[in-house]
Amino acid sequence: MAGRRVTGFFTDSTLCIGCKACEVACKEWNEVPDDGFRWSGLSYDNTLALGHSTWRHVKFVEHDATIGAGGNSPDLMTWQFSSDVCKHCENAGCLEACPTGSIVRTEFGGVYVQPDICNGCGYCVVTCPFGVIDRRPDDGRAFKCTFCYDRQKVGLEPACAKACPTGSILFGDLDALERAADRRIAQLHAAGMSDATIYNPKNSSVGGTHAFFLVRGDPKTYNLPPDPIVPVTLLKPAWNAVAIGAAAMAIGSLLAFALGGRK
Amino acid sequence: MITENRLEELRRNAVPMKPESGYYGMPLLKEPVWTWEVPAYFFVGGAAGAAAVVGAAAQIAGADRGLVSDARWIAGAGAMLSGPLLVADLGRPERFLNMLRVFKVQSPMSVGAWTLTAFGTFASAALFADEMRKRTQLPVQLIGDASAILSAATGLLMATYTGVLIGATAIPVWSQHVSVLPVHFGASALASAVSMLELAGHNQKALNILGLAVAAFETYMGYRIESDDSEASEPLRRGMTGITTRVGAFFSGPLPLLLRIARFRKAAAASSLLGSLITRTAWVEAGRASSRDLRVPLALDGRNAAGARNQIGK
Numbered sequence: 001m002a003g004r005r006v007t008g009f010f011t012d013s014t015l016c017i018g019c020k021a022c023e024v025a026c027k028e029w030n031e032v033p034d035d036g037f038r039w040s041g042l043s044y045d046n047t048l049a050l051g052h053s054t055w056r057h058v059k060f061v062e063h064d065a066t067i068g069a070g071g072n073s074p075d076l077m078t079w080q081f082s083s084d085v086c087k088h089c090e091n092a093g094c095l096e097a098c099p100t101g102s103i104v105r106t107e108f109g110g111v112y113v114q115p116d117i118c119n120g121c122g123y124c125v126v127t128c129p130f131g132v133i134d135r136r137p138d139d140g141r142a143f144k145c146t147f148c149y150d151r152q153k154v155g156l157e158p159a160c161a162k163a164c165p166t167g168s169i170l171f172g173d174l175d176a177l178e179r180a181a182d183r184r185i186a187q188l189h190a191a192g193m194s195d196a197t198i199y200n201p202k203n204s205s206v207g208g209t210h211a212f213f214l215v216r217g218d219p220k221t222y223n224l225p226p227d228p229i230v231p232v233t234l235l236k237p238a239w240n241a242v243a244i245g246a247a248a249m250a251i252g253s254l255l256a257f258a259l260g261g262r263k
Numbered sequence: 264m265i266t267e268n269r270l271e272e273l274r275r276n277a278v279p280m281k282p283e284s285g286y287y288g289m290p291l292l293k294e295p296v297w298t299w300e301v302p303a304y305f306f307v308g309g310a311a312g313a314a315a316v317v318g319a320a321a322q323i324a325g326a327d328r329g330l331v332s333d334a335r336w337i338a339g340a341g342a343m344l345s346g347p348l349l350v351a352d353l354g355r356p357e358r359f360l361n362m363l364r365v366f367k368v369q370s371p372m373s374v375g376a377w378t379l380t381a382f383g384t385f386a387s388a389a390l391f392a393d394e395m396r397k398r399t400q401l402p403v404q405l406i407g408d409a410s411a412i413l414s415a416a417t418g419l420l421m422a423t424y425t426g427v428l429i430g431a432t433a434i435p436v437w438s439q440h441v442s443v444l445p446v447h448f449g450a451s452a453l454a455s456a457v458s459m460l461e462l463a464g465h466n467q468k469a470l471n472i473l474g475l476a477v478a479a480f481e482t483y484m485g486y487r488i489e490s491d492d493s494e495a496s497e498p499l500r501r502g503m504t505g506i507t508t509r510v511g512a513f514f515s516g517p518l519p520l521l522l523r524i525a526r527f528r529k530a531a532a533a534s535s536l537l538g539s540l541i542t543r544t545a546w547v548e549a550g551r552a553s554s555r556d557l558r559v560p561l562a563l564d565g566r567n568a569a570g571a572r573n574q575i576g577k
Contacts, residue, residue, distance in 0.1 A: 010313040038267065041274050042287050048273065049289055059286060093433060099373035100358075101365035119361045120354020125371045126432040126550070129560065131292040140354025213469035223286035225560045229438070231431045232369050237442040238427040245426070245449035246419035252476060253316050253453075260468025 006109035008174035009153065009211035010181050013082035013222075014188065014196060015168035018044060018149050022056040025163030030055065030146065033136075043079075046130035046150065049223075050084055052136040055145040056160045057084045058066055061221055080215070082222055083160070083169055086111065086132045086145035088210035091230045093132050094124035094144075109174065110147030118142055129206065147210075174210055181214060188214075205230045279325045285563065290555040292433055297547060300352040304345055305543040308379065308451030310459060311341020312421025317456050319415035319475070322408070323550060330465050331411075332393050337459050338414055339390030342383035349379070370519055371428040378420045385414035422452035434559065435495035436553035437546070447484050448543075450477045452513060455539040458532035466528065475523050476530060481515035481538070485509075495559045498552035499545075507545040514538030 026032065035053040040046045043060035050057045061080040090110045095103045102117035103124060113133070117196075120140040124133045133144040148158035156162070161171035170177060181198055188196040199219045200212035206228045215222050277287045285291065318334025321327070323503050350359045362376040392407025426445030429437040439442070454477040488499050488508065498504045515538030522531035557563065 027543060036270075038270055040270060042277055045287075045369045048287075052294075061286070075496070096367075097372060097432075099365075099367065099370045099376055100361040102361070103365070112410045115508040117358075117361055118355070118362070119358035121362070121372060122352075122354065123370070123428075125293045126295050126429075126434050126437075126554075128293065129433040131290070131433075131554075134293050135296045135354050142354070196289065220285055220561050220563070223289060223291050223557070223561070225291060226562050228560070229433065231433055231438065234431040234438055235371070235427070238371070238430045238445060241430075241442045241445040242423045242449075245446035246422040249313065249316055249419055249422065249448070249449050249453055250320075250415075251475065253320035254323065256469040256476075257320045257326055257467075260472055 005107070006174045006210070007147070007171065008088075008109075008177045009085060009147075009158070010027040010170040010172075010177040010214070011083050011119050011211065012168050012170065012181075012184060012214045013080055014193070014214060014216065015166045016058070016081040016083055017166055017168075018058055018060060018081035019165065020058050021163040021165060022160035022169055023047075023054070023058060025159040026056045026145075029148065029151070029159035032143075046085065048146070050086070050130075050132045052134040052139075055085065055143075058082070059084055059222055061217075063217075063221065078216075080217075082213060082215055083164075084213075084222070085160070085211050086147070087130050087206075087212075088145075088147055089130075089208035089228075089230065090209065091205060091232070093127040093129055093206075093230045093232070096230070096232045097123045097127035099123060106149055106152075108147065108149070110149060110152075112146055112149050113142060113144060115141060115143075127231045129225060129230060132224075167215070178212075181212065184214060199224050201225075201228055204228050205233045224241075285557045285561050287331040288557070291557040291560045292554040294554045295547065295550050296354075297435065298352055299544075300348045302540075302547045304348040304352075305448065305547075306455065306540045308345040308350065309342050309422045309425065309448060309543075310455035310539070311345065311386065312336045312382060313420035313449070313452040313456035314338045314341065314459065315382070315389075315411070315418030316422070317453070317460065317470075318389075319411050319418075321467075321469070322411060324469075326467060326469070327465070327531050330398075330460065330467060333460055333463050333465065334456070335386070335390045335393050335411065337373045337412075337456060338382075338386040338418065340484055342379070342386045345379055346383065349376075353402075371424060371431055374420075377418055378424060382414060382417040382421050385410045385417060389414050398429070403464075412475040419449075423449040429546065432550075433560070434550045434553050435556065436449065436498050436549050439493065439495040443484070443487070447481075450480045451539045451542055453477050454481065454515060454519070454535040456546055458535040458539075461528055462536075469516040471523060471528060474528070474535065476521035478516055478523060478531070478535065481512065485512035487515045488512065494556070495553070497556070498549040502552065504549040504552045506547060507541060507548055511538055511541035511543075515542055 045060045047054045059082045118141040157171040161169045202208040314334045314337035322331045368374040388410035392403040395403045423445040426448040430441030430444040499508045519531035519535045
């Protein structure tokens with residue numbers, strides 16, 4: 001689209017120190033309510049997943065070291081952090097499924113829920129292949145990361161990227177970020193961190209995401225699905241089945257009454 | 264917001280981090296937020312849509328006028344009950360009209376909202392015209408019959424589209440069955456419409472033929488689900504949702520089939536009605552269980568994903 005600036009997030013988990021400044025900045029700027037003050041006991045992660053009131057979520061991935069990968073010490077477990085966020089899919093399940101037109105694509109390419117239109121039908125919740133969007137029980141509407149649409153409108157970067165002290169969350173033009181990610185991964189591989197990989201499911205039906213990640217090891221340990229499916233790809237078999245079911249019902253009813261209607 | 268009970272459950276089922284167990288075994292997908300109104304609507308709206316089809320078929324074949332009239336009552340009353348059920352399930356019920364703000368073919372929920380609107384209009388017009396015809400001399404026959412045909416056409420969609428609604432989602436157990444759910448739900452809807460008419464005292468042979476056909480189909484569906492041993496389908500076989508699914512399948516398929524063969528038509532009708540209601544509830548509950556199973560979206564090896572396994576079937 002001419003003149004459209006497609007922006008993105010590149011979250012480089014090798015630079016993340018798990019400070020959660022992104023979570024805090026997001027909450028403050030967007031006035032997101034608290035998500036409970038409870039200890040999960042799972043590393044330092046007390047929110048556990050993205051949700052209606054957790055739009056940035058720092059994962060704390062602890063596991064045994066793979067010796068030789070990226071200079072891991074045999075004496076220490078590995079501890080990695082990665083700040084998760086709505087993926088702002090190229091083909092977004094929530095956006096396609098939204099019956100009110102509340103969820104829209106912004107001029108920056110992000111996926112945005114218009115809070116004055118959402119009526120809380122909950123259909124986006126079951127059509128997001130990443131389990132991001134959710135309905136806030138006490139409010140009734142669905143919420144997720146807005147990609148700081150309000151800030152982007154006036155030329156500011158999203159609050160999380162602004163607050164990130166290490167440059168782990170990079171914001172900018174999507175194309176430029178993808179090139180930066182390629183350079184970064186080459187640099188890491190050259191330095192011996194052979195398990196570093198980019199997560200951006202371009203070959204899935206989602207067709208790539210505007211928020212993509214650099215993680216170490218298998219993206220599955222970060223609950224990142226290897227082949228996310230955007231549910232609109234299922235519409236064809238589904239409506240074919242409707243045609244079969246409807247035809248069977250119509251013909252069957254007519255036949256039944258033609259055979260035994262008067263008795 | 265995560266509750267203390269849910270957090271307890273997550274802690275209990277958490278597993279050491281490995282690629283085989285995802286992120287501490289945490290569910291990847293969100294649970295459906297739909298409450299009891301949604302399966303109740305699947306049942307009521309489906310029965311109403313199928314009743315309009317049966318009523319129109321009866322009318323075309325020149326069957327007893329009482330049957331046509333009762334079918335229009337089921338269709339009209341069902342349509343009127345469907346709206347409030349769906350509105351009650353919204354997080355913001357006062358905004359229900361936003362459903363008609365746009366029409367999106369790619370959104371089954373949008374197609375459904377418009378289908379219900381059209382069906383409700385036609386079904387209540389057909390019912391109203393029929394009651395006017397009985398009470399007055401007004402020339403309403405033609406408009407009533409035209410509405411009845413239109414209500415049958417939209418009724419076909421009402422009975423089946425709910426299968427698309429849940430099938431075309433990210434929930435593994437639903438999307439796995441996307442190409443059979445519309446037919447399955449259509450058969451279940453037809454079974455309830457026929458059963459309601461039979462319980463209202465109609466005993467045409469045609470209703471029994473339809474009842475036998477759908478009971479046979481539902482028996483086949485039950486067999487098909489039972490013999491599907493994929494991971495995605497596990498909530499249909501294991502745990503509470505497995506029990507609900509089987510009970511629903513028994514009351515929808517084999518039991519009414521045997522009762523009809525033994526000529527206990529009213530008992531078969533009652534069984535089918537109950538079976539249809541339980542089946543709709545079972546599918547929604549299975550979706551809830553399935554959303555907690557991270558093995559399918561993460562493509563994990565089932566045997567190693569012990570933590571994942573614990574998250575479902577409770």
